[in-house]
Each structure stands twice: as C-alpha cells, then as structure tokens.
Amino acid sequence: MPQLAFTEDKFIQGLHVFCVGGAVRDTLLQRAEGDKDWVVVGASPEEMLARGFTPVGGDFPVFLHPVTKQEYALARTERKSGRGYQGFTFYTGKEVTLTEDLQRRDFTVNAMATDSQGSLHDPYHGYEDLRLKLFRHVGDAFIEDPVRVLRLGRFLSRFSDFKVAPETIVLCQQMVANNEVDALVPERIWKEISRALMADSPSRCFDFLHEIGALKRIMPLLSWTPSKARLLDNTATAGLNLSQRYALLSLGTPDIEKLSQQLRVAREQTDYANYLPEVVAGLDALSMPSMEALTETSAVNIVEFVERMDGIRKPERLLDLIALTMLIRDSQPALDWQHIISTIKAVPVGEIAQQCEGDVALIKQKVKAARVQALLAI
Numbered sequence: 535m536p537q538l539a540f541t542e543d544k545f546i547q548g549l550h551v552f553c554v555g556g557a558v559r560d561t562l563l564q565r566a567e568g569d570k571d572w573v574v575v576g577a578s579p580e581e582m583l584a585r586g587f588t589p590v591g592g593d594f595p596v597f598l599h600p601v602t603k604q605e606y607a608l609a610r611t612e613r614k615s616g617r618g619y620q621g622f623t624f625y626t627g628k629e630v631t632l633t634e635d636l637q638r639r640d641f642t643v644n645a646m647a648t649d650s651q652g653s654l655h656d657p658y659h660g661y662e663d664l665r666l667k668l669f670r671h672v673g674d675a676f677i678e679d680p681v682r683v684l685r686l687g688r689f690l691s692r693f694s695d696f697k698v699a700p701e702t703i704v705l706c707q708q709m710v711a712n713n714e715v716d717a718l719v720p721e722r723i724w725k726e727i728s729r730a731l732m733a734d735s736p737s738r739c740f741d742f743l744h745e746i747g748a749l750k751r752i753m754p755l756l757s758w759t760p761s762k763a764r765l766l767d768n769t770a771t772a773g774l775n776l777s778q779r780y781a782l783l784s785l786g787t788p789d790i791e792k793l794s795q796q797l798r799v800a801r802e803q804t805d806y807a808n809y810l811p812e813v814v815a816g817l818d819a820l821s822m823p824s825m826e827a828l829t830e831t832s833a834v835n836i837v838e839f840v841e842r843m844d845g846i847r848k849p850e851r852l853l854d855l856i857a858l859t860m861l862i863r864d865s866q867p868a869l870d871w872q873h874i875i876s877t878i879k880a881v882p883v884g885e886i887a888q889q890c891e892g893d894v895a896l897i898k899q900k901v902k903a904a905r906v907q908a909l910l911a912i
Contacts, residue, residue, distance in 0.1 A: 537561075539652030545585050545600055550575040552632060552647040552655065559643050562664055572606040573647065575632050579608070594624040609635040612675075633657045640682045641669050641689070641702075663699075670699035677705045680714040683748055684726035687739035694735040703746065710747045723752050724797040731779045734770050737763035740783075755793040757786040768861055777806040777851075778858045785810055785862075806851060813843055813855040814862065824868060825912055833909040836869075837902060840878055849875045877912060878905045 538561060540553060557570040574582070579595045587597035587606065595608045609630040613623055632647060632655055639645040642660035654661065658672050669686060676682055683706050690696060698706075709715055730739035743749040744758055762785070769779045780799065784790050784807035794804040816839045821832055839845075845852035856871050881904045883897075890896040 537652065538648040538654060540648075540650050542650045543601070545587070546574075546606075549577055549581075549585075550632075550649075551606070552649055554636065554647040555639065555644050558646045558648055558654075559660070559664065562646075562661065570604060572604060573609050573632065573635055574606050575609045575630070575635070576628050577608060578628055582606070582608070595626050610638070611635070612638050637673055638675065639672055640676060640679075640685060642672055643669065645672050667693070667696045668699055669693075669696055669702060671702045671705060674705075676702070677709055677714070680709050680718050681722060681726070682706075683709055683715060683743070683746070684718070684723065684752075687742045688726050688730040688733065690742050691730040691733035691736045691739040694738060698742070706746045706748070710751060715748050715751050718752060720796060720798045724799060727753075727797070728776060728780075731766075731783065732770075732776055735767055736770055736779065737766045740766070753793065753797070755787050755789055755796070756783070759786075762786070765862060769858070772857075772861055774858065774861070775854065777803045778854050781806040781810040781855065782858060782862070783807075785814075806855065809843060809851065810855055810858065813852070814859050816843065817856065817859050825870065825873075828910060828912075830906065830910065833906045834902075836874060836909060837878060837905045840875060841902075845875055846879055849879065873912065874909065877908050881905050881908055 538553075538558065542551065552573045552575065553570055554573045555571040557567045560567045579589065579597075582595070582597045583589065586600040588600070590596050590598055590605070594610050597606050597608075598604070599606060608626040609632060610624045610626040611630055611634050612625070636645040636647060636655075636657060642658045642663045644660070645656075645658045646660040647655040649655070663670050669689060671682075686698065686702070686706065690698070727739070730736050733739070740749060740758055741763060743752070749756065749758060762782070766779065766782055769782055780803040784793060787793050787807075790807045791804065793799075794807065799807075820835055820839060840852065843852050843855075852875065853871055856867060860867055881901060883901055886900045886904060887897050890900060
C-alpha cells in the first residue's frame with residue numbers, strides 16, 4: 535500500500551488530525567495528489583485559535599494553518615434544512631467522531647482517512663470500491679445534495695475506468711425526478727462542468743448527465759450527440775484549452791449567448807463558442823490552396839476571412855479555432871496560418887493611413903490591397 539503517513543508539526547501535535555478525501559483516494563491510486571483536506575477530531579475553535587490557526591469558515595469552523603495556510607476543518611455532522619445544495623445545517627462539537635464526519639461525504643472512495651502514522655480509516659469500505667473501480671454513495675443522505683450529481687459526472691470524466699454503482703444511479707435519477715437539480719446555481723454548474731471539460735475523458739460526464747436526465751435540466755439549450763462526445767474526447771487527447779473545448783461543446787446550440795449567460799461562462803469562452811461556427815464555415819468556403827499556388831482571388835478571400843474573424847486583433851483565438859476545426863474535420867491545414875496572420879499583421883496600417891490623409895474608405899481599400907500583396911509575396 536502506498537505511503538499514507540504524514541509528519542505532525544508543532545502546530546498540530548497533540549491534536550487528532552486526519553488527512554481525508556481525495557488526497558487519500560489519489561495516493562492509494564498512485565495518482566498525483568491535489569490539495570489535501572484535513573479534519574481535526576475532538577478539538578474546539580478556541581483550541582485552534584490558541585495554536586495560531588486563523589478562522590476562515592462561514593457555516594462551520596475551518597482554520598488556516600499558521601505556516602502552510604492549508605485548511606483544517608473541525609469534524610462535523612450535517613442535516614438537510616432546506617432545498618438545494620446550500621440547504622444544510624452543520625454541527626461541530628468535540629464529541630463528533632471521524633466516522634460521523636466521513637459519513638456525510640459523497641462516495642465511499644472519498645470517505646477514507648489516514649492518520650499521521652499512516653493507518654487507513656475506512657469505515658465505509660472505500661478501499662474495496664477503489665479496487666472495484668466503483669463510485670458508490672456513502673449513505674442515503676447522498677440524495678440531499680444535488681451538487682453530487684455534477685461531482686459524479688466530473689469524477690467519471692477524470693477516472694475513465696470507473697463505473698457507478700446501480701443503486702447510486704437510482705439516487706441520482708431520484709434527484710432529477712424530485713427537482714433537486716433545479717436548485718443548482720449557474721456558477722456551481724459551470725465550476726463542475728468546466729473541470730469535467732478539462733479532464734481526460736470529458737464525454738463521460740455529459741453522457742452520464744444525459745442518461746439520468748439531468749443534462750436537459752441544467753443545460754436545456756445544449757445539443758449533445760455521440761459524435762460530439764467523440765470529438766470532445768479528442769480535444770482532451772490533443773490537449774486543447776478550456777475555451778476550445780467549450781466552443782466544441784456549444785457547437786450546434788441554437789443560442790450560444792443564452793447558454794453562456796445561463797452558465798455564467800466567461801466572455802473569452804463565449805467568444806470562442808460564438809466564432810467557431812463562423813470559422814468552420816469560413817474555412818470550408820476557402821479553396822485552401824497551397825501557398826505556392828496562391829492566386830490574388832484566394833489571397834483576397836483569406837484576408838477577408840482573417841479580418842472577419844477578428845484575427846488581426848485576436849490572432850491566438852483564430853489560430854486556436856482553426857486548430858479545433860482541423861480536429862473536427864480530422865485533417866491537417868493546407869496553409870501555414872501562423873505565417874499568414876503574422877504577415878497580414880505586419881502591414882503598416884499607420885503609414886498607409888497617413889498617406890490617405892484621413893479618407894476612411896481609401897484607407898480600408900489600401901490596407902486590404904497591401905495585405906493581399908503581402909500574402910502573394912510569401
């Protein structure tokens with residue numbers, strides 16, 4: 535079994551501190567760890583403050599380590615008190631046990647803990663489910679938090695060889711049927727969706743949400759098809775960025791702007807999504823000759839395409855979208871677009887403007903002609 539022990543420094547010596555959750559799971563899977571989550575059992579807020587920890591928790595006591603600034607949460611229990619993922623009340627008391635704290639977690643593989651000696655605490659048999667490559671809910675309270683549906687989708691996109699326990703799928707379907715997923719706020723949906731998009735197998739998240747009926751509830755405008763699923767996974771294989779992956783996800787959506795507004799997607803990702811259909815259509819319309827066979831007509835078409843796609847002001851975006859289009863078309867670009875855009879950008883617009891003495895129409899005409907000639911001279 536991988537090394538699970540950790541060193542106690544002077545600030546936590548004497549406390550019952552456990553590393554919990556994803557860090558334990560990933561260590562056991564021998565994957566790269568993310569941030570560590572720490573739980574302190576049997577301590578009070580006053581004790582943490584006396585040791586120099588800084589309180590940062592809102593609904594429940596969480597403290598920053600004086601040196602590492604990692605978060606240490608007091609063990610807690612929770613119960614449902616309202617609708618949605620924020621409708622919970624928490625109880626933190628010195629009598630709350632580690633087992634009780636782990637019980638509130640989502641999946642058994644995330645409900646394991648280790649102490650400083652490296653002993654594994656696994657009251658809900660997460661290690662066995664890890665061996666089975668299975669996501670299984672810890673308890674029936676799973677159904678009370680709709681965010682867990684999104685997290686499960688994200689985990690599936692990250693752990694491509696894991697499956698979901700049938701009984702857990704049933705609870706997810708119940709959360710859709712009882713409208714709990716409708717209480718999810720856009721920011722939280724996008725947080726989980728964007729992380730799923732950047733995983734190794736992003737399609738698994740959307741396939742799962744589609745299968746349980748949640749996708750049409752949280753992203754009703756999205757068009758999801760098997761071909762898009764395949765292409766989305768190809769963007770991960772190619773190492774494309776979030777803006778490119780969101781643009782592909784949004785392709786075919788009747789109102790991209792509305793979809794982005796519903797999810798509170800950043801302007802950059804939205805612009806990529808808006809321009810992608812135009813880039814695809816524009817490239818399809820070009821004859822795409824080699825640079826050696828470039829004619830004046832094809833040079834004009836290329837200059838107009840670059841200008842129309844705002845490629846002079848935003849060259850990296852256009853290059854990204856051309857690369858994405860090539861992935862969609864499963865082909866290689868016939869032209870060196872990096873060179874083309876650089877050549878067009880190098881045309882001295884300021885000098886031409888001075889020569890035209892402020893005649894806007896003449897400036898545009900001369901600039902365009904200069905850009906065409908610059909391409910023909912390559």
